[in-house]
Amino acid sequence: MRIAIFLIIVGVLGGDRASAQPTYSREVSRIVAEKCQICHRPNDIAPFSLLSYEDAQTWAEDIKRVVSERIMPPWKPVEGHGEFRDSYALSEEQRQTLIQWADAGAPLGDPAELPEVTAPTGEWQLGDPDMVVTMPESYTPPRGKDDYRCFVVSNPFDEPMYVKTADVIPGNRRIVHHVILYLDTRGQGAKLDEAEPGPGYTCFGGPGVDLDINAAVAGWAPGSAPKRLPDGIAVQIPKGAQVIMQVHYYARGVTAEDQTRVGLYFAKERIERRLFYVPVLNTRFTIPPGNAIYPVTANFPIPPLLDARAIQIFPHMHLLGRQIIVEYTEPRQTTPKPLIRIDDWDFNWQGFYNFKDPVPLPALSNIRLRCTFDNSEGNPRNPSNPLKPVGWGEGTEDEMCVAFLGVVFERENLLPFSTIQQR
Ligand code: HEC
Structure with missing residues (x-):
């Protein structure tokens, strides 16, 4: 009884103080x-x-x-x-x-x-990674233009590895725009690397190798913080696959070198499903010059039998993007449900967003993406002067309208290469 009264008094005091x-x-x-x-x-x-x-x-x-x-x-x-x-x-x-x-x-x-100080995590936000993947040597990108460079990192493991999340530490934050890790199961990246002088190779439209369905491991852009995938879910690095680190540099007026590091965190639990990145995208559009509100849309139907769950979403546009909306409509329904909406798109603040609760996407649901672009002079971020028609491409003056949905499939066993390790 005493304790209860004491708590009530503290509660009242606490209430008073909060308003002070x-x-x-x-x-x-x-x-x-x-x-x-x-x-x-x-x-x-x-x-x-x-x-x-x-x-x-x-x-x-x-x-x-x-x-x-x-x-x-x-x-x-x-x-x-x-x-x-x-x-x-x-x-x-x-x-x-x-x-x-x-x-x-x-x-x-x-x-x-004052609150108790939590122990500092050091340079890695989630503590020491299980493995650090480093660019084999430092690289100096050309000044004042976009440079997409790929670096092949060998994989020392002789079994499939399951990645829960990755953290990126850019060697030089002034010039590193984004980093994406791809998987190369055929050793093609190493050949491209050999064929080109200097560290790595130029890889404008992706990593330049044939990609499997589970092609991406992780991505990083300014503002994204590493988050572990839910229990039982991981991205698989197949046995023998090499990791290709694609770094997008934009060295505005500086000559500087970079050696970026990626920390990988492996699964400690038993993995039941792999995470796949499904691209919902429209690559065939032309945004007319002078148009301040130009919509581009795309649809992606979830295939029959493959009930999915969305874990993560990565919406992506470039500098003309103003708004991006992703929704889904379940089969036989007409009202769409929201996945994500960003009204003031900013290329500098992109993120991989993890859903609080995974979103069930029954087979035959339709995912709908809507991008809105501003290709007018009124857009202070418009990189083109004079204005010009803008279509899909990887350069800063090109545009993209895509949302990568990180999904798992309930019937993982129906998928190709389905070799989940029982541990
Ligand atoms: C996701 C990363 C991130 C988070 C979270 C964040 N900031 Fe920042 N903040 C930045 C960066 C990066 C800059 C540098 C300016 C820029 O590049 O936009 C900045 C700049 C600032 C500035 C200087 C801006 C100026 O115009 O001079 C202030 C003040 C600031 N942040 C306060 C805060 C406060 C307060 C919070 C929490 C309530 C916060 N920030 C959360 C990344 C962040």
């Missing part, structure tokens, strides 16, 4: 730890750390500005259109707390109320 002036020790430190530090920490993509009270105090005015204008945190999916794990979006209450705190002069409050 926010302090760093009580509220702000917790919000920053949850929503800002994945990027604002040493050696990560943000230009400064937000680890201590001194950091937050120094930046208080800017924090107020960027959260008021919703520039930070750069979480893009629109609420209510798909639910994602590890969202770093701020709730309205958290936003107001940060603003009030800055307005009050960024008070520290009572340091006794």
